[in-house]
Amino acid sequence: MKNKExxxxxxxxNSGVGILIVDKNRTxxxxxxTFCDIVGYKYEELIKKHARILHISDESSAKFGEIxxxxxxxxxxxxxxxxxxxxxxxxxxxxxxxxxxxxxxxVLWIITNINKRxxxxxxxxKLNDTLNIKIDSQVKVLREKDRQxxxxxxxxxxxEMLNMISHQWRQPLTSISATTxxxxxxxxxxxxxxxxxxxxLSLIEDSAEHLSNTINDFRNFFKVDKQKVIxxxxxxxENTLKIIKPILTNSHINVTTNFESHDNIYTLENELxxxxxxxxxxxxxxxxxxxIKNRDIELHTFSKNNFAxxxxxDNAGGIKDENLNKIFNTYFTTKSSTNGTGLGLCMSKTIIExxxxxxxxxxxxKNNGATFIIKLPIKK
Numbered sequence: 001m002k003n004k005e006x007x008x009x010x011x012x013x014n015s016g017v018g019i020l021i022v023d024k025n026r027t028x029x030x031x032x033x034t035f036c037d038i039v040g041y042k043y044e045e046l047i048k049k050h051a052r053i054l055h056i057s058d059e060s061s062a063k064f065g066e067i068x069x070x071x072x073x074x075x076x077x078x079x080x081x082x083x084x085x086x087x088x089x090x091x092x093x094x095x096x097x098x099x100x101x102x103x104x105x106x107v108l109w110i111i112t113n114i115n116k117r118x119x120x121x122x123x124x125x126k127l128n129d130t131l132n133i134k135i136d137s138q139v140k141v142l143r144e145k146d147r148q149x150x151x152x153x154x155x156x157x158x159x160e161m162l163n164m165i166s167h168q169w170r171q172p173l174t175s176i177s178a179t180t181x182x183x184x185x186x187x188x189x190x191x192x193x194x195x196x197x198x199x200x201l202s203l204i205e206d207s208a209e210h211l212s213n214t215i216n217d218f219r220n221f222f223k224v225d226k227q228k229v230i231x232x233x234x235x236x237x238e239n240t241l242k243i244i245k246p247i248l249t250n251s252h253i254n255v256t257t258n259f260e261s262h263d264n265i266y267t268l269e270n271e272l273x274x275x276x277x278x279x280x281x282x283x284x285x286x287x288x289x290x291x292i293k294n295r296d297i298e299l300h301t302f303s304k305n306n307f308a309x310x311x312x313x314d315n316a317g318g319i320k321d322e323n324l325n326k327i328f329n330t331y332f333t334t335k336s337s338t339n340g341t342g343l344g345l346c347m348s349k350t351i352i353e354x355x356x357x358x359x360x361x362x363x364x365x366k367n368n369g370a371t372f373i374i375k376l377p378i379k380k
Contacts, residue, residue: 018094018111021101024073026051026065029106038094038113040087056085072098072107081114093118149347169211176207229269230379233301233310234259236269240276251284253295261303266379267356275348275360279312279372282345286316286370296367307375315369319362327362352376 012019018035022028028046036043039054046053052061064082072078078098083091095112179200186192237257248255280297287295292315300311319327328349352360358376365371 020109023106054084056091179204228266230264231269232264237299240273244280256298258300261301263303263308264379265308265376271351278348283314290317306378308378310374313365313371315367318364319370
C-alpha cells in the first residue's frame with residue numbers, strides 16, 4: 001500500500017502537466033511541481049490559499065467561478081483556454097481541463113502551459129496586420145503609379161495625335177491658302193471670271209470637307225470606349241492607316257498589306273487601333289534613327305488554331321537580342337531621351353493581354369527588322 005502511495009505521489013509530482021485540486025469553496029487543497037513552475041509560485045505560497053490568487057483580477061476570478069467552476073460542479077467536463085497571472089505579474093495562457101472528484105466536493109484541474117503558442121499566434125496576428133497595412137500601402141502606391149503611367153501615356157498619345165493632325169492638315173491648308181491667294185490676286189488685277197472663281201471655291205470646299213473628315217476620324221479613333229465589339233484585323237489596319245499613312249508616306253516608308261484572314265474578333269476596337277498605331281509609329285522612329293534608306297512595313301493577317309493573328313514587320317534594323325525581353329517593361333526604351341518615354345509598348349501589352357485577353361510578342365525577322373505579333377481569339 002505504501003509502495004502504491006509512493007508511486008502515485010511520484011506520478012503526481014513529476015507529471016508533465018500541472019495538477020491543481022480545489023474544494024467547492026475554491027480553496028487550493030493540492031498542487032504539483034509542474035503547476036508551480038507554470039505560475040511561478042512555490043508550493044507553500046499556494047497551498048490552502050483561495051484560487052483567486054491565480055487570476056489576473058478579482059473580476060476575472062469571480063467570472064471564472066460563476067462559469068467554469070460551477071460548470072464542473074454540475075458534472076460537466078470543462079476544457080478551455082484561459083489566462084492566469086504569473087507570480088511576477090504578467091499574464092500567462094493555459095489550457096485547463098476540469099472534472100469533479102470525491103462526490104462533487106472537490107475539482108481536479110489539469111493545466112497545460114500554452115503561453116508560447118498563444119504568444120506566437122498573437123505575434124503572428126500582429127505581423128499579419130502589419131503586413132496587410134504594408135500591402136495596402138504598396139497597393140495604393142502601385143495604383144498611383146499606374147494612374148501616373150496612364151496619364152503620361154495619354155499625354156504622349158495626345159502629342160502623337162497633334163503631330164498626326166498637323167501632317168493631315170498641312171496639304172489641305174496649303175491648298176486653301178494658295179487658292180485664296182490666287183483669288184485675291186485675280187480680284188486685285190480686276191480679272192474676275194465667275195466660272196474660274198466657282199471652280200476655285202469648289203476646291204476650297206473640298207479641302208474644308210477633308211479637314212472636317214480628318215477631325216471626325218481622330219475623334220472616333222481616340223475616344224475612350226471600353227465596350228467590346230465584333231470586328232476583324234482588316235478593319236483595324238485600314239482604319240489605322242487612314243490616320244498614320246500620310247505620315248509614313250512623308251517619311252518615305254512603303255506600306256503593304258496582306259489580308260489572308262477576315263475572321264472576326266471580339267475586342268476593344270479603339271484600343272487595338274492605338275496598339276497598331278503605336279507599333280507603326282515606333283517603326284517610323286526606328287527607320288529615322290537608324291537612317292534606313294529603303295523603308296518597308298508589311299501588315300499581314302492570318303488565322304491558326306482558332307486564333308487570328310496580325311503581324312507587323314519592318315526592316316528598320318531590328319531589336320538587340322538582350323532587349324527583346326525588356327521592350328515591354330515600364331519605362332524601358334531604346335530611343336533617345338528626347339524621343340522615347342518607354343510607355344508605348346508597355347501600355348500596348350497591357351491592352352492586348354489584360355484588356356483584350358490576347359498575346360503581344362516581338363521577334364527579329366530575316367529582313368533585318370522587327371516583327372510584332374498580335375494574337376487574339378476568333379469570335380465564334
